[in-house]
Amino acid sequence: MKGRKHIVLTFVLSVFVFFAVSVAANAADDGIKGYFKALPLIAENPANPVTAEKVELGMLLYLDPRLSKSGFISCNTCHNLSRGGVDNLPTSIGHGWHIGPRNAPTVFNAAILKTQFWDGRAEDVEEQAKGPILNPGEMAATEKLVLKRLSSIPEYRKSFKKAFPDEKKPLNYDNVANAIGAFERTLLTPSRFDEYLLGDEDALTPREKRGLDTFISKGCVGCHNGVGIGGASLQRFDYGTDQGRFEVTKNEADRKVFRVPTLRNIELTYPYFHDGSVWSLKEAVRIMGEKQLGLKLKKKEVADITVFLKALSGQMPEMTIPQLPPSTLRTPRPDVSQVGK
Amino acid sequence: MKGRKHIVLTFVLSVFVFFAVSVAANAADDGIKGYFKALPLIAENPANPVTAEKVELGMLLYLDPRLSKSGFISCNTCHNLSRGGVDNLPTSIGHGWHIGPRNAPTVFNAAILKTQFWDGRAEDVEEQAKGPILNPGEMAATEKLVLKRLSSIPEYRKSFKKAFPDEKKPLNYDNVANAIGAFERTLLTPSRFDEYLLGDEDALTPREKRGLDTFISKGCVGCHNGVGIGGASLQRFDYGTDQGRFEVTKNEADRKVFRVPTLRNIELTYPYFHDGSVWSLKEAVRIMGEKQLGLKLKKKEVADITVFLKALSGQMPEMTIPQLPPSTLRTPRPDVSQVGK
Numbered sequence: 084m085k086g087r088k089h090i091v092l093t094f095v096l097s098v099f100v101f102f103a104v105s106v107a108a109n110a111a112d113d114g115i116k117g118y119f120k121a122l123p124l125i126a127e128n129p130a131n132p133v134t135a136e137k138v139e140l141g142m143l144l145y146l147d148p149r150l151s152k153s154g155f156i157s158c159n160t161c162h163n164l165s166r167g168g169v170d171n172l173p174t175s176i177g178h179g180w181h182i183g184p185r186n187a188p189t190v191f192n193a194a195i196l197k198t199q200f201w202d203g204r205a206e207d208v209e210e211q212a213k214g215p216i217l218n219p220g221e222m223a224a225t226e227k228l229v230l231k232r233l234s235s236i237p238e239y240r241k242s243f244k245k246a247f248p249d250e251k252k253p254l255n256y257d258n259v260a261n262a263i264g265a266f267e268r269t270l271l272t273p274s275r276f277d278e279y280l281l282g283d284e285d286a287l288t289p290r291e292k293r294g295l296d297t298f299i300s301k302g303c304v305g306c307h308n309g310v311g312i313g314g315a316s317l318q319r320f321d322y323g324t325d326q327g328r329f330e331v332t333k334n335e336a337d338r339k340v341f342r343v344p345t346l347r348n349i350e351l352t353y354p355y356f357h358d359g360s361v362w363s364l365k366e367a368v369r370i371m372g373e374k375q376l377g378l379k380l381k382k383k384e385v386a387d388i389t390v391f392l393k394a395l396s397g398q399m400p401e402m403t404i405p406q407l408p409p410s411t412l413r414t415p416r417p418d419v420s421q422v423g424k
Numbered sequence: 425m426k427g428r429k430h431i432v433l434t435f436v437l438s439v440f441v442f443f444a445v446s447v448a449a450n451a452a453d454d455g456i457k458g459y460f461k462a463l464p465l466i467a468e469n470p471a472n473p474v475t476a477e478k479v480e481l482g483m484l485l486y487l488d489p490r491l492s493k494s495g496f497i498s499c500n501t502c503h504n505l506s507r508g509g510v511d512n513l514p515t516s517i518g519h520g521w522h523i524g525p526r527n528a529p530t531v532f533n534a535a536i537l538k539t540q541f542w543d544g545r546a547e548d549v550e551e552q553a554k555g556p557i558l559n560p561g562e563m564a565a566t567e568k569l570v571l572k573r574l575s576s577i578p579e580y581r582k583s584f585k586k587a588f589p590d591e592k593k594p595l596n597y598d599n600v601a602n603a604i605g606a607f608e609r610t611l612l613t614p615s616r617f618d619e620y621l622l623g624d625e626d627a628l629t630p631r632e633k634r635g636l637d638t639f640i641s642k643g644c645v646g647c648h649n650g651v652g653i654g655g656a657s658l659q660r661f662d663y664g665t666d667q668g669r670f671e672v673t674k675n676e677a678d679r680k681v682f683r684v685p686t687l688r689n690i691e692l693t694y695p696y697f698h699d700g701s702v703w704s705l706k707e708a709v710r711i712m713g714e715k716q717l718g719l720k721l722k723k724k725e726v727a728d729i730t731v732f733l734k735a736l737s738g739q740m741p742e743m744t745i746p747q748l749p750p751s752t753l754r755t756p757r758p759d760v761s762q763v764g765k
Contacts, residue, residue, distance in 0.1 A: 146506055155501075155517050165487055165748045172758050176496050180521035182760060351750050363753055404743045407506045409692050412704055417513050419523060 118299065120310040121277040122397075126194035126268040131209055133265045136246040141266025143242070144259060147407050149232045151222035153178055154417030158215070158263065162190035164402065167351025168270070173359030178223035179421035184325065186359035191399070192347045194268040196314030201357045202328040203317050203342045209264035213256065226256045231415050233259070238408030272348060272397025276312075287394055294391025297384050302376050311345040312395060318343050322374060323358050350393045365389050459640065461651040462618040463738075467535035467609040472550055472602045474609050477587040482607025484583070485600060488748050490573045492563035494519055495758030499556070499604065503531040505743065508692025509611070514700030519564035520762035525666065527700035532740070533688045535609040537655030542698045543669040544658050544683045550605035554597065567597045572756050574600070579749030613689060613738025617653075628735055635732025638725050643717050652686040653736060659684050663715060664699050691734045706730050 125133050144150060148157040161175040162168050168189035170176075175183045185201050193199065199211035215221040216229060233239045234254050246262055247253035278286035287295065298304060309315040317328060317340050328337035341357050354360065355367040368388050372380035380388075466474050485491060489498040502516040503509050509530035511517075516524045526542050534540065540552035556562040557570060574580045575595050587603055588594035619627035628636065639645060650656040658669060658681050669678035682698050695701065696708040709729050713721035721729075 148504075148511075153517070154513055155511070160496075163489075164745050167747075167750070170489075170496070171751065172495055172760070176494070176760060180760070180762065353751065362757070399747055402745045404505050404745055406508075406740055409508070410512065410694065416703070419513070419517060419521070421521065 115295070115299070116280060118304045118308045119276075119280055119312060121280040122192070122195065122271050122273050122310060124271070126192075126271060128194075128207060128209070128264070128268065131261045131264055131268075133268050134246065136242070137262050137265035138269055140239075140242040140246045141262035141264065142402070143239075143405055143407055144263050145266055146405065149407075149410070149414070149417075150216050150224060150229055150259075151178065152224045152228065152417075153419045155419065156222050158190075158212070161187040161215070161221075164190070164270075164399075167191065167348045168193070169352045171353060173354050175221070177221040178219065181220040183220055185357050186354065188344060189348060189352045190267055191270050191272050191397070192311060192314075192345055193270070194264070195271065196311045196342070196345060198314075198317070198342055201341050201344075202331050204328075204331045207264065208267045209260045212260040212263040212267070216259075228415055229259060230254065230256060232410075235411050235413040235415070236408050237411070270400060272399055274347065274397035275394050277397075287391075290387065291391050291394045294387035294389070294394075297387050298391055301372065301378060301380065301384065301388075303371070303388065306343045306375070307346050312347060313343045313345040316343055317341060318375070320357075320374065322356060322370070323360065325357055327357070346392055347395050348397060350396050364392065368392070456636070456640070457621060459645050459649045460617075460621055460653060462621040463533070463536065463612050463614050463651060465612070467533075467549075467612060469535075469548060469550070469605070469609065472605055472609075474606045475587065477583070478603050478606035479610055481580075481583040481587045482603035482605070483743070484580075484746055484748055485604050486607055487746065490748075490751070490755070490758075491557050491565060491570055491600075492519065493565045493569065493758075494760045496760065497563050499531075499553070502528040502556070502562075505531070505611075505740075508532065508689045509534070510693045512694060514695050516562070518562040519560065522561040524561055526698050527695065529685060530689060530693045531608055532611050532613050532738070533652060533655075533686055534611070535605070536612065537652045537683075537686060539655075539658070539683055542682050543672050545669075545672045548605065549608045550601045553601040553604040553608070557600075569756055570600060571595065571597060573751075576752050576754040576756070577749050578752070611741060613740055615688065615738035616735050618738075628732075631728065632732050632735045635728035635730070635735075638728050639732055642713065642719060642721065642725065642729075644712070644729065647684045647716070648687050653688060654684045654686040657684055658682065659716070661698075661715065663697060663711070664701070666698055668698070687733055688736045688738060691737050705733065709733070 127133060131137075145158045148154050148160070150157060156178065161170045163170055168191040169187050172187070174185055175187045177183055188199075188201065193211070194208045197203075199205035199208060200214070205211040205214065216224050217226065233243075240254060243253040243258060243262075247258050250258070275286045275291075298307075306316060306318050307313040317337075319338075319340050320327070321339050326338055328340040329335070331337070349355075349364065353364065354362045355364070356370075361367045361370065365385050368385045369380055372378040372385070468474060472478075486499045489495050489501070491498060497519065502511045504511055509532035510528050513528070515526055516528045518524055529540075529542065534552070535549045538544075540546035540549060541555070546552040546555065557565050558567065574584075581595060584595040584599060584603075587606075588599050591599070616627045616632075639648075647657060647659050648654040658678075660679075660681050661668070662680050666682075667679055669681040670676070672678070690696075690705065694705065695703045696705070697711075702708045702711065706726050709726045710721055713719040713726070
């Protein structure tokens with residue numbers, strides 16, 4: 084249970100860095116500042132305030148494969164904390180080696196985005212967390228199974244009580260999501276670009292600044308803006324056969340509409356696009372220019388933009404590998420069977 | 425790459441504790457000391473000396489799913505550092521959701537055992553590490569694929585050079601195993617029983633001491649002895665259809681012969697036996713008494729032994745979640761296909 088201490092320590096250090104940078108002369112161009120926003124320290128949600136107890140519990144749940152039917156797949160399997168918050172597969176593998184339809188979005192900075200999932204079908208990370216656990220092609224569990232597993236483990240019962248002290252029955256599925264969500268709200272990765280936005284002109288190299296200028300002048304910033312440099316809107320992207328948000332709303336206007344992904348840590352979150360079909364960041368930039376902006380970007384422009392995008396790789400929060408509490412004889416056992424096969 | 429710092433810190437602290445305990449009056453019964461041995465700080469192997477550089481690299485490799493064909497399975501998938509070094513499944517899941525034939529032994533303290541695998545077919549953790557990576561039902565990779573993946577990543581090329589500075593071609597399959605082995609040689613979990621062996625009479629409760637006495641007087645100690653409290657010999661265990669070491673040697677004397685498992689952290693490494701068929705530690709103790717000792721242990725004896733066994737749960741090394749270096753465009757891509765299906 085030492086993971087939390089490190090997160091708290093990281094917070095304290097971050098606060099220092101934040102103020103140190105804030106008081107420095109703010110030299111960043113106001114035009115640029117209008118498009119973007121530096122990362123906060125924590126992505127707060129008034130409906131689910133971040134507390135150390137929730138974060139500690141949420142980290143355990145995030146790493147616990149017992150949230151899946153098989154006892155083999157955890158949130159971390161597809162949103163790997165050691166791999167930029169993704170699995171680096173075109174599309175993810177789920178229960179029974181089911182190959183999913185879409186590329187796993189990163190968990191890092193997910194909490195600052197306006198919507199969740201490629202089709203924006205969840206409002207926040209708390210709502211998002213509930214999905215994959217129950218999806219038959221992902222973790223394939225049921226609410227009942229998850230709650231039965233967790234309530235059979237005394238350490239979890241205690242942790243839920245501590246994390247949700249005012250609730251009569253704290254161990255419920257909403258709170259599983261609230262704890263995981265609170266943990267994810269700490270998974271922010273401040274980058275050199277944030278230092279630049281906060282006024283440190285030297286935080287970016289001349290070439291990165293040129294890339295940023297190209298990123299803005301060519302119009303990428305039209306969708307990739309705000310604190311997430313993406314993630315604030317849904318846009319049509321006519322690429323492949325996936326119908327995007329239409330699958331959720333059945334509204335014609337939503338055909339092939341997808342959430343604009345965050346570009347933070349984009350260097351780590353390959354392969355790209357909702358189908359994970361593109362492995363080269365430069366190629367992804369080129370395709371975006373062509374499909375979304377109707378531009379044939381020059382090789383040099385693509386290269387400059389790509390150099391800028393790599394400056395969005397941030398500092399990962401330092402976390403200690405936690406120890407999961409053991410099951411008891413009352414814990415429902417793993418079920419690796421593949422129904423329907 | 426901060427994982428290493430913590431391991432080194434843990435070493436330093438352990439040295440302190442070790443000496444503090446060593447100089448204390450050695451009050452443990454000499455008879456007991458004859459059966460067992462306290463854990464060393466590191467499980468050294470003169471053929472593969474443990475260095476910080478190897479441990480750091482080995483931890484990355486241990487957690488890296490790119491050592492598997494699919495890019496989905498790492499050493500840690502079945503030997504989970506958050507779960508007592510196992511997957512808590514009866515038998516493990518491998519490439520293509522293949523359900524393996526045997527229960528995953530724990531990685532914690534594995535390096536101090538005389539042989540590796542349930543059938544003792546590997547001599548040490550270095551030799552062991554090479555097996556599952558290539559097993560078609562586990563990680564399903566080839567040496568060539570692993571080396572192509574790792575050499576395509578500049579950070580790995582650099583780390584192999586640093587870890588094996590005297591070698592002309594340091595990035596080879598032997599050194600993949602040497603680095604993983606060196607990391608595993610640090611995964612030791614000193615317990616209260618070690619403090620007891622080192623002279624602290626109060627490290628065990630009266631009931632745990634009674635359990636230890638029963639453990640010795642009933643004969644469990646005949647196989648579960650030494651520094652691993654198991655793991656020093658192979659024994660016949662006529663349980664289920666698995667032919668054990670016979671499958672390797674085709675020698676009749678090896679029929680149903682298995683390596684005696686370590687009992688360190690046994691509370692965490694359920695389910696029990698080579699087929700993972702028994703979930704209750706008490707039931708496992710009862711069956712062992714019946715099958716291996718020809719004894720019908722009394723309920724109270726089983727309970728006392730179990731209480732003692734729980735005192736073998738040790739302190740897990742503190743490790744920071746590391747960041748794996750990203751792939752490049754030259755890195756062979758994940759292959760999730762299931763050949764033969």
